Amino acid sequence: MAPLWPLPLGGPPRHFRFRRFRFTARPRVCGAGEMRPLTEAETRAVFEKLGRYIGENIQLLVDRPDGTYCFRLHRDRVYYLSEKLLKVAASIPRDSLVALGTCFGKFTKTQKFRLSVTALDFLAPYAKYKVWVKPGSEQSFLYGNHVLKSGLGRITENTAQYQGVVVYSMADVPLGFGVAAKSTQECRKVDPMAIVVFHQADVGEYVRNEDTLT
Numbered sequence: 001m002a003p004l005w006p007l008p009l010g011g012p013p014r015h016f017r018f019r020r021f022r023f024t025a026r027p028r029v030c031g032a033g034e035m036r037p038l039t040e041a042e043t044r045a046v047f048e049k050l051g052r053y054i055g056e057n058i059q060l061l062v063d064r065p066d067g068t069y070c071f072r073l074h075r076d077r078v079y080y081l082s083e084k085l086l087k088v089a090a091s092i093p094r095d096s097l098v099a100l101g102t103c104f105g106k107f108t109k110t111q112k113f114r115l116s117v118t119a120l121d122f123l124a125p126y127a128k129y130k131v132w133v134k135p136g137s138e139q140s141f142l143y144g145n146h147v148l149k150s151g152l153g154r155i156t157e158n159t160a161q162y163q164g165v166v167v168y169s170m171a172d173v174p175l176g177f178g179v180a181a182k183s184t185q186e187c188r189k190v191d192p193m194a195i196v197v198f199h200q201a202d203v204g205e206y207v208r209n210e211d212t213l214t
Contacts, residue, residue, distance in 0.1 A: 034094050035074040045113040046071060046078055046104070050123075052164030053115075053177060057126035074099070077106045078113070080122065117176060117201035120166070124174040127166035129156045131180070131197050138169055141176065142204035147197035149182075149190050159184045165197060176202030 038046065050058050061080070062069055068083045074097065081089075081101025089100045104119040133141055137151025153170050161183045167175045178197040187196050 035072050035089065035097060035100070038071055038073050038078065041111075042073060042078075042107070042113075043071070045107075045111070049105070049113050049115050052179075053123050053128070053166060054126040055128050057128070060126060061122060071104070072100070073107075078104045080104050080119070115177070115201065117203060117205045120174050120176065120201070120203065123177060124166050124168075127177075129159045129163050129165045129180070130168055131155050131159075131165045131178070132168045132170050132172075133175070135170060138175065141167060141199065142202050144199055144202060144204065144208070146181070146195045146199045147178065148192065149187060149194045149196050150192040152187060152196050155180075155184050155187055155196070157184055161186065164200075167197065167202070174203075176200070176204075 047058055050061075054061075066082075069080060070083060070086065072079050072081065072086065077099070079099065079101040080103075085101055089097060102118055102122065103116055104122075105113055105115040107113055131147065132153040132155070133147055134151050134153045137147065140151065141147055147167065156165070159165065159180050161180055163180045164177065165180050166177045169175055176199070178200045181195045181198050182190055190196065
């Protein structure tokens with residue numbers, strides 16, 4: 001069997017050891033830091049979260065004109081990448097692999113999936129429900145604050161309460177995403193200081209959380 005990654009010239013170093021795999025009907029259990037496919041439960045958690053924002057358009061993320069894409073788990077983070085990149089990553093030692101593709105989010109210690117702002121560029125084109133904020137409220141949202149009725153520019157018709165929404169500037173620039181605190185109908189009647197969108201993530205995190213985003 002060929003090694004999983006190239007060996008240095010002159011053969012393996014003294015501390016290098018080959019693992020012997022015994023092929024049985026039982027699947028091999030991956031280590032905590034090893035890249036692997038998502039389990040059924042993990043896939044359900046990821047797709048349910050994505051479904052809040054893009055609905056059935058999840059299929060468009062996997063079957064794309066430029067090739068087939070997939071999701072992989074690595075160090076509690078879920079990455080979205082092409083199969084071509086996945087084959088290249090297979091040649092890298094697992095301990096040396098830091099990240100691959102685009103990070104869509106991470107699993108918490110309680111196995112809840114949290115969507116990351118790094119997924120915004122893939123959510124925005126397929127978003128079914130959108131909110132546009134006024135120029136004067138953009139900075140507040142980019143500091144991690146909720147969207148108030150006074151800062152609401154537009155909202156997609158028939159948006160239900162607690163529906164996932166992508167937040168845009170009035171110039172149609174994606175700023176982040178959140179959850180609708182009020183339905184479209186309720187937004188027309190609420191107080192100007194009422195929260196209409198609960199903040200989930202925003203592009204300001206690239207500055208605020210630069211060290212933790214991957």
